[in-house]
Amino acid sequence: MYEQSSGFVDYSLIKSWMEICTKFHGPKCEGSHHRENEGTPRIPIYLINLKTRKIVKAQPGTRYVAVSYVWGDDIFQTSSNSAVPPYGDGERLIISNIEKELYLPKRLPRTLEDALTLTEAIGEQFVWIDKYCIDQNDAREVEQQVANMDTIYRQAWLTVIVLVGDDANSGIAGVSRPMQSRMQPTLALPQGKLIATHIEYTRENSGRLPWDQRAWTLQEFVLSRRCLIFSNHHVSMKCQEEFFHDILPVNTVEDRIHTKLDEENWWENVYAIDLNGTEWDFKALDGLMSIYSGRQLRYQSDMLRACQGTLNHMARKTGMTFTFGLPVKDLHRALLWKAHNAGYLKRRKWYNGDSQISKSFPSWTWVGWQGRTEYDYWIGDMAGYIDQDPNDGIKTLNRKGRKRLRMDASAPDPRSYARQAQIISYPTTDDVDRPFLKIFSSVAVCNVQCIRKHNKTYQTSKNGAKREFTSIGDHWTLLEPGTGQKLRDIAGNEEVFEKRDYFFRTDADTSEDLAREGCRVELLVISYWPLVRDSERSNTWLQDMVSCLVILRNKDRTAWRVGSILLEEEVWKGFDSALAEVVLV
Numbered sequence: 276m277y278e279q280s281s282g283f284v285d286y287s288l289i290k291s292w293m294e295i296c297t298k299f300h301g302p303k304c305e306g307s308h309h310r311e312n313e314g315t316p317r318i319p320i321y322l323i324n325l326k327t328r329k330i331v332k333a334q335p336g337t338r339y340v341a342v343s344y345v346w347g348d349d350i351f352q353t354s355s356n357s358a359v360p361p362y363g364d365g366e367r368l369i370i371s372n373i374e375k376e377l378y379l380p381k382r383l384p385r386t387l388e389d390a391l392t393l394t395e396a397i398g399e400q401f402v403w404i405d406k407y408c409i410d411q412n413d414a415r416e417v418e419q420q421v422a423n424m425d426t427i428y429r430q431a432w433l434t435v436i437v438l439v440g441d442d443a444n445s446g447i448a449g450v451s452r453p454m455q456s457r458m459q460p461t462l463a464l465p466q467g468k469l470i471a472t473h474i475e476y477t478r479e480n481s482g483r484l485p486w487d488q489r490a491w492t493l494q495e496f497v498l499s500r501r502c503l504i505f506s507n508h509h510v511s512m513k514c515q516e517e518f519f520h521d522i523l524p525v526n527t528v529e530d531r532i533h534t535k536l537d538e539e540n541w542w543e544n545v546y547a548i549d550l551n552g553t554e555w556d557f558k559a560l561d562g563l564m565s566i567y568s569g570r571q572l573r574y575q576s577d578m579l580r581a582c583q584g585t586l587n588h589m590a591r592k593t594g595m596t597f598t599f600g601l602p603v604k605d606l607h608r609a610l611l612w613k614a615h616n617a618g619y620l621k622r623r624k625w626y627n628g629d630s631q632i633s634k635s636f637p638s639w640t641w642v643g644w645q646g647r648t649e650y651d652y653w654i655g656d657m658a659g660y661i662d663q664d665p666n667d668g669i670k671t672l673n674r675k676g677r678k679r680l681r682m683d684a685s686a687p688d689p690r691s692y693a694r695q696a697q698i699i700s701y702p703t704t705d706d707v708d709r710p711f712l713k714i715f716s717s718v719a720v721c722n723v724q725c726i727r728k729h730n731k732t733y734q735t736s737k738n739g740a741k742r743e744f745t746s747i748g749d750h751w752t753l754l755e756p757g758t759g760q761k762l763r764d765i766a767g768n769e770e771v772f773e774k775r776d777y778f779f780r781t782d783a784d785t786s787e788d789l790a791r792e793g794c795r796v797e798l799l800v801i802s803y804w805p806l807v808r809d810s811e812r813s814n815t816w817l818q819d820m821v822s823c824l825v826i827l828r829n830k831d832r833t834a835w836r837v838g839s840i841l842l843e844e845e846v847w848k849g850f851d852s853a854l855a856e857v858v859l860v
Contacts, residue, residue, distance in 0.1 A: 281453070282449065282453025282454045282455075283449050283450070283453060283454070284393070284396075284449040284450060284510055285521070286393075286396045286397055288521060288525075289397055289503065289510070289512070290397055290398070291525055292512045292519040292525065293397070293433070293501075295517070295519075295525065296501060296512075296514045296516070296517070299516075300514060300515065300516040300517070303500075303515045303516060304500055304501060304514045304515045304516060318416075318419045318420065318423055319332050319333065320332075320333040320403065320408070320423070320426070320427055320430075321333065321403075321408045321409075322337065322339050322401040322402065322403050322408060323379060323391070323401065323402045323403070323404060323407060323408065324400065324401060325391060325394060325395050325399075325400050325401070325402065326400060327378075328378055328379045329377060329378055329379075330377040330378070330379070330407060330408060333401070337401055338399065338400075338401065338432040339399070339401035339402060339403050339430075339431055339432060340390075340394045340399050340401070340402050340403070340431060340432060340433045340434070340435060341402075341403045341404075341427065341428055341431035341433075341434045341435070341495070341499065342387065342390045342402065342403070342404045342405075342434070342435045342437070343434055343435065343436050343437065343486070343492050343495035343496065343499075344386050344387070344390075344435075344436075344437040344440070344443060344486065345437070345440055345441065345442060345443070345445075345485045345486050345489060345492075346406075346442065346443055347440075347441050347442020347443055347444070347445075379407060384406075384442075384443035384444045385443070385444050385445065385446040385451060386437055386440060386442075386443045386444065386445055386446055386447055387404055387406065387407075387443055388451070389446050389447035389450040389451045390402065390404065390435055390437075390447065392450055392451070393435060393447065393450050394435075399432070399433070403427060403431065406443075421580050421583060421584075422583055422584075422587065423584075424494060424495070424498070424583065424584030424587075425494075425498055425584035425585065425587045425588040425591075427584075428494070428495055428498040428499045428584065429498050429499070429500065429588065431499060431500075432501070433499075433501045433502075433503055434495065434496070434499035434501065434502050434503070435447075435502075435503050435505070436486065436492075436495075436496060436502050436503065436504040436505065437486060437505050438484045438485070438486045438487065438504060438505060438506045438507075439484055439485060439486070439505070439506055439507045440485060440486075441485050447505050448505055448506065448507045448508075449505060449510055450505075454506075454507060454508055454509070454510075455507045455508050470522075484506070487545075487570075488570055488571050489570060489571060489572075490567060490570040490571060490572045490577070490578070490581045490582070491572075491577075491581045492570075493545065493563075493566060493567050493570060493581075493582070493585075494581070494582055494583075494584040494585045496545060497545065497548045497550055497563070497585060498550070498584055498585065498588055500514065500515055501513070501514045501515075502514075509521050509522065513546060515551075516533070517533050517534060518534050518546075519534065520534070545566055547562070548562050548563055548566070550563070550585060550588055550589055550592070551592065552592065552593070553592055553593060554593060555593045555594075555595050555602070555604070555605065556593075556658070557602075557605060557608060557609075557650075557654075557655065557657065557658065558655050558656070558658065559589070560589070560602065560609070561649065561650045561654075561655040563582075563585060564600070564612070564641060564648060564649070564650075565615065565647065565648065565649040565650075567581075567582055567585075568615075568641055568646070568647050568648045569615065569618075569646075569647030574625065575623050575624065575625040575645070576625045576627075576634070578623060578636065578642050579599065579600060579636065579642050579705055582600065586600065598640075598701045598702050598703070598705070598712075599636060599637055599639075599640040599642050599643075599702065599705055599710070600640050600641060600642045601640050601641075603701060606698055606701070607695065607696065607698075607801055607802045608650075608654055608657070608802075610639060610801055610824065610839070611650065611651075611654055611801065611822050611824075611839045612641045612648045612649065612650055612839065613648065613649065613650070613651065613768070613779070613838065613839050614646060614647070614648060614649075614748065614780055614838075615646070615647035615648060615649045616649075616747075616768045616769065617647070617747065618646050618647050618747060618748070619646060619729070619747055619748025619749075619780045619781065619782050620644040620645065620646040620648065620748075620781075620782060621644065621645050621646065621782040621784060621785070622635055622638070622643065622644060622645070622784070622785075623635055623636060623642070623643055623644055623645045634707055635707065636707055636710070637702075637707075637710035637712065637859065637860055638835035638836040638859065638860065639712050639824075639835075639836045639859040639860075651766070651768060651841070652770055652808075652809050652810040653766070653807040653808055653809055653810075653817075653841075656808065656810060656811060657807075659808075659811055660806070660808045660811075663806060663808075669806065669816050670815070670816065671806070671815075671816040671817060671818040672765070672772055672815055672816065672817055673765060673817050673818060673819075673843060692717035692800060692847070692848070692852050693715075693716045693717040693800055693854060694800070694802070694803035694821075695716075695801075695802050695803065696714045696715065696716035696799070696800060696801050696802065697714065697715040697716065698712075698713075698714060699713035699714065699715055699856065700712075700713045701713075710860050711833075711858050711859070711860060712858070712859040712860075713856060713857070713858050713859075714799065714856070714857050714859065715854065715855070715856045715857075716799055716800045716801070716854070716855075716857070717799075717800040717852040717853065717854055717855075718797050718798065718799050718800070718852060718853060718854075718855045718857060719797065719798045719847075719850035719851060719852035719853075720795060720796075720797055720798075720850075720851070721753055721754070721756075721795070721796055721797065721798050721850060722753075722754040722759070722794060722795055723751050723752065723753055723754065723789065723794050723795070723796055723825075724751065724752055724754055724761065724794060725749050725750065725751050725786060725789070725790075725794075726750050726751070726752050726761070726776060726777055727746045727749070727750045727777075728746065728749050729746055729747065729748050729749055729782075729783070730745060730746060730747075731745070731746045732744070732745055732746075733745075733746060735775070735776075747780065748780035748781055748782060749780060749781050749782070749783065749785075749786045750776075750777035750780055751777055751778060751779050751780070751781060751786075751789070751838075752764075752776060752777045752778055753778055753840075755849065756849050756850055756851070757849075761776065762778070762846065763775065763776055764776075764777065764778045764840070764841070765817065765843065766807075766809075766817060766820075766841045769809075770809060770810045770812065770813060771809050771810065771813040771815060772809045772813075772815050772817060778825075778838070778840045779825060779837065779838030779839070779840060780838070781837065781838070785837060788827060789827070789837070792827055792828075796825050796826065796827055796837060797825075797826050797827075797828065797834070797857075798823040798824070798825060798826075798840075798842075798847075798850065798852075799823055799824045799825075799826050799834075799857055800821060800822075800823055800847070800852075801822045801823060801824060801839075802821070802822050803819075803820070803821050803844065804819075804820045804821070804822065805818065805819065806818055807820050807841075817841075817843075819843065819844040819845070820841055820842065820843060820844065821841070821842045821843070821844050821847040822839065822840070822841050822842075823839070823840050823841075823842060823847070824836055824837075824838070824839050824859075825837040825838040825839065825840060826857065826859070829860070832858075833858045833859070833860045834857050834858065834859055834860070835859065835860055836859060
């Protein structure tokens with residue numbers, strides 16, 4: 276026997292989810308958890324009153340529903356002011372002076388009209404939709420509202436997430452058009468019905484749907500306390516405590532069974548990002564940055580603006596300040612981002628108007644590069660082992676057999692170097708015209724070699740077995756001073772430390788820059804690490820390691836970042852280094 280749903284939303288089910296959340300979950304979902312340290316809203320918020328369809332100024336404590344959706348291309352044709360800076364994935368409809376009496380147009384894009392229908396059906400009166408609640412005639416207000424996204428979404432009673440649809444005319448599945456129902460095998464039993472069904476695995480689904488591919492929508496999700504999520508097949512709800520799904524029965528009794536999402540592989544899973552901790556958590560930044568940097572933007576200049584709400588929220592909760600998306604008090608780790616192991620990076624550039632001169636974010640921040648970025652496991656997991664005693668019987672991979680110079684132990688080491696870079700100054704505003712990061716540390720010249728180009732097949736051996744790979748990006752290695760022999764990276768970039776024959780990857784343009792400089796770079800020491808561990812699961816260690824930035828000099832002697840590497844200290848000491856001040860741009 277098979278059962279098939281009607282394909283339309285059961286609003287009473289959604290109301291029961293909200294009842295459970297408000298009845299049993301307490302302040303974490305009700306709002307005090309989100310409004311901690313918030314104070315008075317920085318600027319006014321405007322809402323749509325469903326009873327009058329007027330756009331009105333929100334009063335303190337007004338309960339409202341926010342909507343997160345994909346704009347698409349067609350909707351841009353409704354805008355008549357191309358001079359206003361773009362917000363989100365494009366320019367918004369002009370709503371003129373917000374102080375006048377404003378009504379919604381009689382005809383709305385289908386998705387937005389569905390959002391109003393849904394909101395009214397669950398008994399709510401006010402809605403926030405960016406298209407109508409931000410005045411695009413006022414460039415200053417646009418900037419203020421963009422910076423206010425953390426407040427807008429954290430204060431929303433509920434956020435409606437529309438996962439599918441290439442534009443705002445697609446409608447919401449289950450509201451104006453039926454969901455794509457799946458037949459469910461059902462067996463009648465004396466105790467009830469046994470139903471077999473399928474729920475999409477959140478990790479496998481991540482990044483595949485239109486909403487999941489947009490950069491702006493990430494902060495709309497992670498900042499919301501409750502999200503009502505519509506796909507083509509199901510509706511679900513995630514709050515701060517629980518996960519609800521329309522194929523799972525619920526009841527509102529106190530001893531009910533809670534449902535949760537598995538947080539395995541949290542770094543690939545937007546559902547598991549939690550930015551509500553009051554202590555600084557580098558791992559939270561790692562997860563956020565890794566997912567966000569892999570998403571798409573219509574305008575490359577929006578890269579920082581589209582995550583400003585999340586950075587504001589983290590700053591308010593933890594006291595951390597940021598410079599171009601990097602935490603100021605944790606810069607020695609934060610500077611060590613790299614390309615995700617499934618891709619490579621290229622500089623993020625754009626042009627203002629008819630200007631022939633491109634603009635870009637600084638090279639030393641992940642914001643300045645297109646492509647997905649991440650931190651190695653040993654950096655992201657550092658909080659779990661930073662206080663580990665090296666005498667506790669830790670098995671390190673590089674303790675035995677390392678080269679040692681025969682030296683008089685009482686004599687000063689001629690190969691001494693700055694074990695931690697000194698951050699002299701950093702930008703206090705995110706002004707792309709003043710991107711200078713000044714660092715004082717040890718610097719060494721190094722020859723490098725491209726050992727294979729992008730998309731080339733190569734083999735590696737492990738435990739006598741050969742494995743075949745296809746290169747992603749151009750692969751570069753360091754050459755040993757004096758001998759010119761190729762050095763090997765003993766850490767790699769996987770969950771388990773593993774030797775590989777290259778240290779960093781580049782795009783074709785960066786490879787050309789390296790070739791023009793005679794394949795000579797400089798290594799800038801950022802930190803010495805007594806012990807690093809690849810992952811808690813593997814629990815393998817490396818001892819006495821040095822992290823460096825790979826940099827190239829500009830004609831004015833400023834420098835730009837090419838990549839980051841991790842070297843054994845003994846390898847680093849083989850280079851001739853000197854203390855120097857470096858200005859990164």
